[in-house]
Amino acid sequence: MPSLTTPRVLRCGPFSVRFSPRAVLVGSALLLLVLGLAIVLLGTGSLPIGAGQVLGSLLGQGDSDMTQRIVKRVRLPRVLTGLLVGAALGMAGAIFQSIARNALGSPDVIGFTTGAASGAIVQIIVFDAGPLATALAAVAAGMLTALLVLLLARRGQGSEGYRLVLVGIGMGATLSGLNQLLLVTGDLDQALFAQLWLAGSLNTRTWAHVVPAALGLALILPIALLHGRELALLEMGDNSASQLGVAVGRSRLVLVLAAVGLTAIATAAAGPIAFIALAGPQLARRLTRTASAPLVCAALMGATLLLVADWLSQRLAATAQLPVGLVTGVLGGGYLLWLITAQRKRSM
Numbered sequence: 001m002p003s004l005t006t007p008r009v010l011r012c013g014p015f016s017v018r019f020s021p022r023a024v025l026v027g028s029a030l031l032l033l034v035l036g037l038a039i040v041l042l043g044t045g046s047l048p049i050g051a052g053q054v055l056g057s058l059l060g061q062g063d064s065d066m067t068q069r070i071v072k073r074v075r076l077p078r079v080l081t082g083l084l085v086g087a088a089l090g091m092a093g094a095i096f097q098s099i100a101r102n103a104l105g106s107p108d109v110i111g112f113t114t115g116a117a118s119g120a121i122v123q124i125i126v127f128d129a130g131p132l133a134t135a136l137a138a139v140a141a142g143m144l145t146a147l148l149v150l151l152l153a154r155r156g157q158g159s160e161g162y163r164l165v166l167v168g169i170g171m172g173a174t175l176s177g178l179n180q181l182l183l184v185t186g187d188l189d190q191a192l193f194a195q196l197w198l199a200g201s202l203n204t205r206t207w208a209h210v211v212p213a214a215l216g217l218a219l220i221l222p223i224a225l226l227h228g229r230e231l232a233l234l235e236m237g238d239n240s241a242s243q244l245g246v247a248v249g250r251s252r253l254v255l256v257l258a259a260v261g262l263t264a265i266a267t268a269a270a271g272p273i274a275f276i277a278l279a280g281p282q283l284a285r286r287l288t289r290t291a292s293a294p295l296v297c298a299a300l301m302g303a304t305l306l307l308v309a310d311w312l313s314q315r316l317a318a319t320a321q322l323p324v325g326l327v328t329g330v331l332g333g334g335y336l337l338w339l340i341t342a343q344r345k346r347s348m
Contacts (some may be wrong), residue, residue: 002303023288023297030284030300034083037307041082042075044314079081082324083303085270086280088262089301091224091295092279094284095259098231098293099252100164106278107301108332109261110168113274114175115145116267120323121179124194125186134197135212135268142264145171200271200325202310209269216265223256224258224295231255231293238320273325275332276302 042058043049049057049067057071093106100110107113119141123129129137151165179198183191230251233241238248266273280302284294287301306324309331313322 020288020290023290023294026284026287026294027297027300030297030304034300034303034307037304037311038083039077041079041307041311041314042071044311045070052347053080068298069074077207077210078202078205078310079307080210080304081269082202083214085202085273086276086303086306087299088213088217088266088302089273089276089306090280090284091221091299092259092262092266092333093302094235094293094295094298095224095255095262097281098235099255099259100150101235101237102165103166104278105280106281107169107259108272108274108277109172110165111149111170111172111175112142112146112168112260112263114172114179115269116142117272118145118175118179120197120268120271121182121194123189124197125182128190134232137327139261139264140270142267143257143260145175146260150256158183172213188210196323197271198325199323200273200328201323202270203323211270213265216261220258220261221299222264224262227251227255227258227313228293228295231295235293271325273306273328275328275335276305278332279335280305 039051039054042049043055047070049071052068054071057068058076060068089107096107096110096112097103097105099105104110116138119137119139120134122141123134123137127133149164149168149171152171153163183194187196230241230246233244233246234248234252234255236244241251243247263277279292281298283305284297284301288294288297306328309326309327313324313327316322316327
């Protein structure tokens with residue numbers, strides 16, 4: 001009898017889909033968990049609201065107009081922004097880790113998130129730009145950073161995983177120093193605003209943050225999923241993937257652009273948020289026990305982790321809500337130390 005990890009094929013006429021039953025079960029459980037966390041967060045705040053009232057407000061049947069306004073206008077945009085940002089970072093991390101064939105190949109480790117942050121800081125400090133220009137600058141700077149890292153890491157016909165990680169770490173350190181220099185030399189008020197943005201936060205998020213993130217995710221998600229098979233083959237190495245019919249250069253370029261786009265969208269919506277892109281794909285892979293990159297499960301895991309971190313940021317602070325980026329940074333540091341220690345023990 002085949003196990004839950006044995007791949008199955010679903011055919012419908014000339015079309016066929018290959019899937020893992022265990023991955024489907026894990027994805028379904030994560031989706032239910034995300035929905036449950038969303039309901040909890042919609043009821044969390046200075047004015048606690050029960051789950052029944054939250055559902056009633058979403059359906060337009062709330063007990064009062066004030067409750068509906070709090071749920072729909074204040075808390076729902078924040079929750080949806082967190083969900084979209086977490087999903088984008090989780091999927092971006094899965095793509096980068098597969099391409100690099102390295103567990104550390106996440107956008108926040110290899111400097112892409114720092115590059116996006118640099119573009120936003122330049123707009124804030126130098127040009128005193130508004131939210132839209134800041135978001136566009138973050139997207140453009142993230143793309144430019146990715147291009148530079150890929151060019152510098154290139155060797156022969158492709159980029160080796162360890163070179164990509166090392167070059168990315170070096171690029172991230174350089175851009176981080178540049179960011180600090182801008183903060184020190186800039187106007188005090190602008191520097192404070194930029195510092196708050198750098199912390200990564202879901203506070204004061206509105207529908208103006210939700211709509212661009214949703215549109216960007218809707219455009220990039222199908223591209224990433226359509227290239228999921230090529231991504232799985234790329235993990236076997238360029239030579240093996242090429243022998244199996246994959247156009248290695250083109251597939252890698254498309255996937256990197258998709259992952260960078262997801263990272264830039266997430267950074268533009270909530271600022272640089274660490275840990276999610278690093279841990280989300282790894283936890284999803286451990287749960288699904290699949291050899292290929294679990295893109296959908298990684299996205300759902302990323303959304304789950306960010307919503308949990310947002311709940312913690314609201315519960316841990318006594319007088320004010322902590323930026324969620326600080327919470328994910330602390331959790332991410334602990335996870336990274338555990339990961340390095342576990343790998344060292346396995347190698348001994």
